[in-house]
Amino acid sequence: MTKLLTKHIHESGCETLNFYVAHGGYSALKKAFKMKPEEVMEEVKKASLRGRGGAGFPAGIKWSFVPKDSDKPKYLVVNADESEPGTFKDRLILEKMAHYLLEGIIISSYAVGIHHCYIYVRGEFWEPVKALQKALEEAYSRGYFGKNILGSGFDLECTIHRGAGAYICGEETGLLESLEGKPGRPRNKPPFPALIGAFGCPTVVNNVETIAYVPSIIELGAEKYLQMGPHQNNGGVKMYCISGHVKKPGVYELPMNTTLRQLIYDHAGGILGDRELKMVIPGGSSTPILMPDQIDVMMDFDELKKLGTFLGSAGTMIVAEGTDIVELAAVIAKFYAHESCGQCTPCREGTDWIYQLVLKIHAGEGTKADIDRILDICNNMKGQTICVLSDALADPMKSIVTKFRHEFEARVVDAA
Amino acid sequence: MSNERKFSPETEAQFQKLLTRYPTRLAALIPTLWLGQEEFGHLDRTALAYVAERLELPMSQVVNTCTFYTMFTPVARGKFHIELCTNVACWLRGCREIQQVVEDELGLKHKQTSADGMFTYEEVECLAACDKAPMCQVNGADTYNLTPESFRELIRGLKSKG
Numbered sequence: 001m002t003k004l005l006t007k008h009i010h011e012s013g014c015e016t017l018n019f020y021v022a023h024g025g026y027s028a029l030k031k032a033f034k035m036k037p038e039e040v041m042e043e044v045k046k047a048s049l050r051g052r053g054g055a056g057f058p059a060g061i062k063w064s065f066v067p068k069d070s071d072k073p074k075y076l077v078v079n080a081d082e083s084e085p086g087t088f089k090d091r092l093i094l095e096k097m098a099h100y101l102l103e104g105i106i107i108s109s110y111a112v113g114i115h116h117c118y119i120y121v122r123g124e125f126w127e128p129v130k131a132l133q134k135a136l137e138e139a140y141s142r143g144y145f146g147k148n149i150l151g152s153g154f155d156l157e158c159t160i161h162r163g164a165g166a167y168i169c170g171e172e173t174g175l176l177e178s179l180e181g182k183p184g185r186p187r188n189k190p191p192f193p194a195l196i197g198a199f200g201c202p203t204v205v206n207n208v209e210t211i212a213y214v215p216s217i218i219e220l221g222a223e224k225y226l227q228m229g230p231h232q233n234n235g236g237v238k239m240y241c242i243s244g245h246v247k248k249p250g251v252y253e254l255p256m257n258t259t260l261r262q263l264i265y266d267h268a269g270g271i272l273g274d275r276e277l278k279m280v281i282p283g284g285s286s287t288p289i290l291m292p293d294q295i296d297v298m299m300d301f302d303e304l305k306k307l308g309t310f311l312g313s314a315g316t317m318i319v320a321e322g323t324d325i326v327e328l329a330a331v332i333a334k335f336y337a338h339e340s341c342g343q344c345t346p347c348r349e350g351t352d353w354i355y356q357l358v359l360k361i362h363a364g365e366g367t368k369a370d371i372d373r374i375l376d377i378c379n380n381m382k383g384q385t386i387c388v389l390s391d392a393l394a395d396p397m398k399s400i401v402t403k404f405r406h407e408f409e410a411r412v413v414d415a416a
Numbered sequence: 417m418s419n420e421r422k423f424s425p426e427t428e429a430q431f432q433k434l435l436t437r438y439p440t441r442l443a444a445l446i447p448t449l450w451l452g453q454e455e456f457g458h459l460d461r462t463a464l465a466y467v468a469e470r471l472e473l474p475m476s477q478v479v480n481t482c483t484f485y486t487m488f489t490p491v492a493r494g495k496f497h498i499e500l501c502t503n504v505a506c507w508l509r510g511c512r513e514i515q516q517v518v519e520d521e522l523g524l525k526h527k528q529t530s531a532d533g534m535f536t537y538e539e540v541e542c543l544a545a546c547d548k549a550p551m552c553q554v555n556g557a558d559t560y561n562l563t564p565e566s567f568r569e570l571i572r573g574l575k576s577k578g
């Protein structure tokens with residue numbers, strides 16, 4: 001048994017409160033209310049629940065940075081901005097399993113001593129937000145939100161906040177700016193949101209999937225959760241998104257010791273048209289690529305790092321032989337050039353220069369020097385900026401140009 | 417369209433509820449802009465001035481926020497707003513062919529609106545439905561697993577509805 005969130009996904013009515021409760025939903029909350037808040041936090045720490053928004057930071061440890069005694073209110077902000085290209089798991093949670101998220105919100109807030117949660121949902125999520133709204137109304141009407149929840153004495157409000165189109169609002173401080181009503185331009189860190197987040201108050205920012213796993217962890221206990229994917233600091237299961245050139249694209253909930261090969265061939269049915277594999281974007285378009293001889297890697301936060309890439313938001317995209325890599329590079333670069341918020345020069349200029357250079361090479365008008373120029377710009381974009389959007393183009397682009405240099409060279413005017 | 421801007425009673429009720437959900441008025445700005453766009457169709461200066469007045473915020477602040485976000489539009493869109501994803505997964509699964517159908521059937525390029533006000537076409541980034549690529553949204557409704565044929569049919573269907 002490896003499924004927690006997706007156990008009932010194909011059953012009709014699975015998104016309703018009645019269905020959820022009939023299948024054991026909201027019982028973890030009752031269990032949590034019998035524990036002390038510190039004990040709940042400790043359990044999440046023990047489960048080493050790593051953040052599923054991209055950085056993989058352990059949620060329990062992040063929560064413990066929030067000051068216990070604060071005279072200001074504290075907030076939980078759930079990041080449902082899901083905009084990393086290749087990622088579509090949070091959408092599934094909102095559409096089909098919103099009560100896992102809502103129960104997770106109550107338990108997490110109880111653990112940290114929070115009384116107001118904002119769920120920041122990307123503006124383009126018209127259908128998912130409707131499902132979420134419905135679930136939240138149901139939960140309010142049965143007393144899971146509001147004052148004195150289930151007679152526990154614990155109060156919690158929850159507000160859905162819609163974004164309005166901007167990838168950068170997925171970055172946690174850009175998101176907080178946006179929540180406050182401003183343009184979503186990321187803030188300098190420190191201070192980190194745990195101390196100064198929303199409205200100048202201590203704030204926990206967590207991804208939808210991260211919070212949605214909290215009820216299962218409390219229900220099972222950290223030990224049992226970890227055993228579901230036995231691997232140090234990467235235990236348990238998570239949601240993997242796979243798309244591109246595979247036969248069965250989709251979201252697969254799997255133990256974290258699943259290899260990339262298993263994900264592609266056992267779960268996603270192998271390569272479309274039984275073509276050869278050309279390369280893999282392992283964790284969303286911000287992650288450096290892997291080559292076909294690297295797919296025996298375990299899809300966890302630490303193993304992918306050893307190969308110079310990372311798990312990110314687990315948005316795996318499969319590229320088959322026969323794909324034009326230069327055009328693919330242009331598609332990727334265009335996204336970052338469009339989404340840079342513009343406040344740091346290396347990012348604002350660098351993303352656009354790269355896009356223009358790749359277009360030039362794609363059009364057959366580039367030179368070998370242009371290829372080196374791309375690599376040069378990548379090097380100058382790294383570690384120079386307020387947020388890591390700049391690195392999120394520089395690193396993958398460098399990996400693509402380096403590993404497929406021959407394809408770029410074949411396009412330039414001074415090709416040998 | 418008249419220069420008068422005023423929320424309908426239903427929108428007004430939503431607006432009043434919004435104000436209770438945030439510790440600052442500024443935080444209610446983006447949700448209020450959404451209410452405005454849904455009520456007035458688009459957010460021209462008169463609409464923004466109305467939002468500014470209702471939230472007691474400076475106009476400059478309202479404009480500064482509004483213009484940062486791509487989903488807020490200062491001009492009216494066509495009756496059908498087609499947003500086609502052109503990001504990686506959709507590209508891998510053939511969005512270029514779909515773009516061609518837009519050209520052939522509507523003659524529209526990115527961000528153009530047809531002369532009869534029927535269609536606005538926009539190319540957008542990943543809409544988090546890559547497993548059902550290529551995909552688009554029509555007035556916010558997700559439409560999945562497009563083929564040139566299914567998409568052509570979709571457009572022709574919309575044309576006949578107009």
Ligand SMILES: Cc1cc2nc3c(=O)[nH]c(=O)nc-3n(C[C@H](O)[C@H](O)[C@H](O)COP(=O)(O)O)c2cc1C
Nearest residue numbers: 051052053054079081082083170171172206207210
């Ligand atoms: C450019 C950029 C975009 C991001 N987009 C998202 C996003 O769409 N969803 C998300 O959960 N995290 C996103 N993140 C990560 C967040 O900044 C943050 O780390 C995360 O929400 C924390 O939650 P977690 O610890 O549960 O992963 C993004 C980061 C960057 C730099």
Ligand code: SF4
Nearest residue numbers: 341343344347385387
């Ligand atoms: S790195 Fe780019 S996106 Fe991030 S704050 Fe700077 S300009 Fe904005």
Ligand code: FES
Nearest residue numbers: 501506542545546
């Ligand atoms: S790339 Fe089109 S939906 Fe993700």
